[in-house]
Amino acid sequence: MATLDIRRTTLSNGIVVLVSENHTNPSVVLRMSVRAAPILDTPEKAGLASLTASGLTRGTTHRSFEEINETVDAAGMSLHSGAGRHLVSVGARSLADDLQLGIDLVADVLRNPTFPKREFEQLKGQTLTSLRQADNDTGAVADRHFRELLYPEGHPYRLRNTGYQETVAPLTRDDLESFHAERYSSRGAFCVVVGDVIAEDVVRRLEESLGGWEASGVAEAQVETPVRPTPSHKDVVVPGKTQADLVLGAVSIRRKDPDFQALRMANMILGRLGMMGRLGETVREEKGLAYGVHSELDAGIGAGPWAVRAGVNPANVEAALAGIRDEMQRLREGGVTPQELDRGKSYSTGSLVLHLETNDGVAGLIQDIELFDLGLDYADRYVGIIEALTLEDVNRVAAKHIPRFEDTVRVVAGPARG
Amino acid sequence: MDAQPVQEHTLDNGLLVLTREVRRAPLVSFYVWYRVGSRNEIPGVTGVSHWAEHMVFKGTQRFPKGEADKLVAQHGGVRNGFTWLDYTAYYQTLPAANARLGIEIEADRMANSVFNADEVASERGVIISEREGNENHPGFYLTEELTAAAFKSHPYGQPVVGYKSDLRVITREDLWGHYRTYYAPNNAVAVAVGDFDTDRLMATVRGEFGRIERRPDPPAVRIVEPEQEGERRVTVKRPGPVAQMSIAYHVPGADHPDTLPLWVLGSVLSTGRSSRLYKSLVMTGLASSAGAGSAMTKDPYLFRISATARPDTDPPKLEAAALAEVESLISSGVSEAEVAKVQRQIKAGHVFSTEGVTSLARYLGQYEMAHGWRRFETYLEDLARVTADDVLRVARTYLVERNRTVGWFLPVAE
Numbered sequence: 001m002a003t004l005d006i007r008r009t010t011l012s013n014g015i016v017v018l019v020s021e022n023h024t025n026p027s028v029v030l031r032m033s034v035r036a037a038p039i040l041d042t043p044e045k046a047g048l049a050s051l052t053a054s055g056l057t058r059g060t061t062h063r064s065f066e067e068i069n070e071t072v073d074a075a076g077m078s079l080h081s082g083a084g085r086h087l088v089s090v091g092a093r094s095l096a097d098d099l100q101l102g103i104d105l106v107a108d109v110l111r112n113p114t115f116p117k118r119e120f121e122q123l124k125g126q127t128l129t130s131l132r133q134a135d136n137d138t139g140a141v142a143d144r145h146f147r148e149l150l151y152p153e154g155h156p157y158r159l160r161n162t163g164y165q166e167t168v169a170p171l172t173r174d175d176l177e178s179f180h181a182e183r184y185s186s187r188g189a190f191c192v193v194v195g196d197v198i199a200e201d202v203v204r205r206l207e208e209s210l211g212g213w214e215a216s217g218v219a220e221a222q223v224e225t226p227v228r229p230t231p232s233h234k235d236v237v238v239p240g241k242t243q244a245d246l247v248l249g250a251v252s253i254r255r256k257d258p259d260f261q262a263l264r265m266a267n268m269i270l271g272r273l274g275m276m277g278r279l280g281e282t283v284r285e286e287k288g289l290a291y292g293v294h295s296e297l298d299a300g301i302g303a304g305p306w307a308v309r310a311g312v313n314p315a316n317v318e319a320a321l322a323g324i325r326d327e328m329q330r331l332r333e334g335g336v337t338p339q340e341l342d343r344g345k346s347y348s349t350g351s352l353v354l355h356l357e358t359n360d361g362v363a364g365l366i367q368d369i370e371l372f373d374l375g376l377d378y379a380d381r382y383v384g385i386i387e388a389l390t391l392e393d394v395n396r397v398a399a400k401h402i403p404r405f406e407d408t409v410r411v412v413a414g415p416a417r418g
Numbered sequence: 419m420d421a422q423p424v425q426e427h428t429l430d431n432g433l434l435v436l437t438r439e440v441r442r443a444p445l446v447s448f449y450v451w452y453r454v455g456s457r458n459e460i461p462g463v464t465g466v467s468h469w470a471e472h473m474v475f476k477g478t479q480r481f482p483k484g485e486a487d488k489l490v491a492q493h494g495g496v497r498n499g500f501t502w503l504d505y506t507a508y509y510q511t512l513p514a515a516n517a518r519l520g521i522e523i524e525a526d527r528m529a530n531s532v533f534n535a536d537e538v539a540s541e542r543g544v545i546i547s548e549r550e551g552n553e554n555h556p557g558f559y560l561t562e563e564l565t566a567a568a569f570k571s572h573p574y575g576q577p578v579v580g581y582k583s584d585l586r587v588i589t590r591e592d593l594w595g596h597y598r599t600y601y602a603p604n605n606a607v608a609v610a611v612g613d614f615d616t617d618r619l620m621a622t623v624r625g626e627f628g629r630i631e632r633r634p635d636p637p638a639v640r641i642v643e644p645e646q647e648g649e650r651r652v653t654v655k656r657p658g659p660v661a662q663m664s665i666a667y668h669v670p671g672a673d674h675p676d677t678l679p680l681w682v683l684g685s686v687l688s689t690g691r692s693s694r695l696y697k698s699l700v701m702t703g704l705a706s707s708a709g710a711g712s713a714m715t716k717d718p719y720l721f722r723i724s725a726t727a728r729p730d731t732d733p734p735k736l737e738a739a740a741l742a743e744v745e746s747l748i749s750s751g752v753s754e755a756e757v758a759k760v761q762r763q764i765k766a767g768h769v770f771s772t773e774g775v776t777s778l779a780r781y782l783g784q785y786e787m788a789h790g791w792r793r794f795e796t797y798l799e800d801l802a803r804v805t806a807d808d809v810l811r812v813a814r815t816y817l818v819e820r821n822r823t824v825g826w827f828l829p830v831a832e
Contacts, residue, residue, distance in 0.1 A: 024442040024443075025442070025769065025773050026769060027766075027769050027770055027773070065691075066692070068691075069690065069691035069692040069696075070692045072690065072691070072692075073689070073690035073691070073692040073693070073759055073763060074692075074759050074762065075762065075766070076762040076763040076764075076765060076766030076767065077766065093770060094766065095766050095769060121703070122700070122701060122703055125703055125706065125728050126700070126706040126707070126728075128728075128729070129659075129660055129706035129726065129728050129729060130706060132659045132660060132729055133659045133660065133726075135659065136556075136657075136658060136659035137554070137555075138554050239657040239831075239832035240656050240657025240658060240832055241553075241554050241657075242550040242553040242554060243547065243550040243551050243553065243554050245554075273488075273491050274484065274487035274488050274490075274491045275475075275484075275487045281484065284544055285483070285484070285540070286540070287540065287543075288539070288540030288541060288542065288543030288544050289543060289544075289547070290544070290547050291544050291545075291547040291548035291551055292547075292551065311547065311550075311551045311554075312547060313543075313546070313547060313550060316543075342492070343488055343491060343492045346491075346492045346493065346494060347491040347492060347494055349494065350492075350493055350494015350495070350513055350516075351494040351495065351496070352494075353443055353444055353445060353494070353513055354445060354494065354495070354496060354511060354513070356443070357442075357443045357445060357773070357774045357775070358773045358774050359773065414554075
């Protein structure tokens with residue numbers, strides 16, 4: 001019953017506009033998505049797409065960085081540009097009265113960034129500091145090695161979106177300017193607007209600001225599924241830490257894989273539902289080994305990883321791994337119970353209204369609908385899709401896609417273990 | 419309008435109930451807030467409030483362990499609990515048709531939690547793991563040391579999660595005693611926000627909570643932090659990626675009229691990229707990030723200015739730049755335009771952050787814990803009255819050398 005009205009229109013240059021009106025709160029969320037994302041990065045320049053996205057707001061041919069900041073802060077709005085794995089998102093969140101200002105700023109920073117030298121150096125310094133922090137963060141270190149063991153050289157999912165100290169340090173403002181010139185265009189771009197607005201009015205304003213932006217460059221990038229990696233285990237020492245972060249998993253499936261909903265359900269029962277699912281019950285509640293343990297399915301345009309993550313005392317790593325191994329085996333071999341499936345279904349369908357309560361929540365769903373071709377009536381069909389999942393589906397898919405523990409890639413990052 | 423005014427109800431057993439009908443989405447968020455947190459803890463049992471919060475998720479006769487989690491998920495809801503200086507709170511946000519479940523779970527939690535000894539033993543590992551996860555972040559040590567140095571007597575100086583030495587020895591009796599002392603209807607506030615009919619919701623609340631007996635009033639916290647008589651400094655030297663700085667100044671509790679001018683001051687210094695600290699610390703390349711501001715607390719707490727140094731920054735330079743910015747503000751004041759900008763930022767932020775029923779109910783509860791929910795209702799009007807003179811006055815009063823504690827995290831090789 002949670003319906004979502006989405007109006008989908010195409011501007012004269014092909015930019016898709018998706019608007020959902022919500023008049024309960026005088027605010028608006030605007031999110032423009034373009035394809036110049038980190039999956040286009042090369043290993044040598046990992047982080048270039050992300051740094052370019054962050055650099056968009058640092059000055060344009062019409063506005064200096066200071067002018068952008070003064071304008072944004074005076075309106076009490078937020079202007080954001082950043083890169084996810086598949087999309088660069090440039091957006092504004094503002095009071096509804098400031099819709100036009102948000103559109104002007106988003107269009108300007110997308111089309112006319114100048115990457116001024118001083119602002120570029122400052123941004124790069126900030127980025128290098130946070131990459132240095134990431135190399136000292138057990139979770140981020142574990143994830144880096146996990147991806148490197150999971151995906152072969154050259155695969156876009158192998159790289160960290162924001163890059164590494166060694167690949168970002170040599171980047172110049174000319175790199176950003178070239179990347180922008182070559183990769184940014186209206187081709188494959190789409191704009192989601194949710195809030196206290198009128199759809200026709202939004203479309204008219206966007207046509208004025210963005211309708212003249214040329215379509216060139218890349219559209220959707222393809223991501224090859226890698227060959228199965230060799231199972232392996234790696235320990236990485238991060239000095240000065242108390243706790244170890246462990247991650248284990250395997251290459252999983254694409255979002256468009258027909259098994260997606262069933263696998264998502266199996267994963268939810270294993271490591272999310274209630275308090276972190278079966279993993280939470282065993283590793284946290286019964287054994288008291290960890291504050292946090294969960295499993296996640298990152299199905300993207302390509303086959304993303306399925307992973308279990310936990311933070312544990314170094315002395316408990318083996319016990320935690322054993323508990324995780326047992327639960328993976330139990331799920332693969334025994335499947336889920338009818339009660340668990342019922343509970344998972346009613347959570348998935350019942351919580352839809354909660355996920356669509358805020359403009360950000362709605363905008364996120366619409367982005368997924370557009371990126372993965374889910375159909376404008378996806379929110380209406382969603383309950384039917386979930387209800388149609390059978391025990392056989394879920395158990396077949398669990399046995400097929402939840403890896404054997406022995407086949408996983410495992411990384412433990414933390415203090416030296418004796 | 420889709421949002422009605424807040425209504426206040428008091429049950430015979432002393433439970434205060436705040437309700438607000440908001441019909442934007444078919445959801446109801448139901449919280450219970452207890453007036454107990456690390457503020458009520460004495461040395462030796464630091465972290466007992468937070469640990470007790472974990473224990474009241476361990477089940478009762480009516481909802482055996484894991485059952486409430488399963489039921490809430492099954493009904494399409496979310497739930498959680500959290501502990502801070504002044505409060506321990508729990509909530510369920512559920513589709514409106516299932517709102518009753520949240521009320522049942524919270525009434526049962528208040529009266530019938532078990533604190534089984536085996537569960538206490540296994541939870542010790544979880545609690546220590548939570549603390550150790552925090553310890554992996556250098557900023558955690560800095561905050562713990564700085565706060566401890568700023569307070570020599572008031573319990574606000576102790577970490578909410580507790581010291582590890584205390585977490586190793588806290589007993590089942592400590593936890594149970596805490597629960598029996600503080601989890602009383604007369605020490606709690608229930609908050610319901612969402613798509614409901616108040617009379618019908620209150621009938622359920624009275625039915626579930628009305629039978630819980632009033633308990634003796636918990637002991638009052640009488641400690642008053644002595645005035646600081648000069649700058650204090652702390653340094654943490656541990657392996658880590660970069661240096662971090664935090665400067666803390668004592669400021670009054672939330673019921674003091676200087677609270678809102680202090681919030682505006684925090685925003686003048688650090689909200690947005692046109693803010694003073696962004697310009698003087700981040701744009702200059704000294705820091706990768708900077709922040710400033712104070713919290714809403716019952717007793718006097720801290721206004722903090724914090725920054726993460728860039729790897730090549732000399733720490734004393736960063737500290738001098740931050741203090742120079744404070745000096746410049748105190749000597750030259752702030753402009754009305756700056757204050758107007760901040761008021762617009764805070765007003766817009768208020769609209770964004772009260773979009774959902776879960777956050778609306780949370781604000782009401784937080785205000786009630788600090789100094790009364792009515793301040794939340796008048797927040798934007800009160801904010802509009804803050805002037806540039808007020809901001810200058812509070813900066814001159816509190817951001818002074820004798821009132822500050824300066825803390826540094828300095829990375830060293832292991």
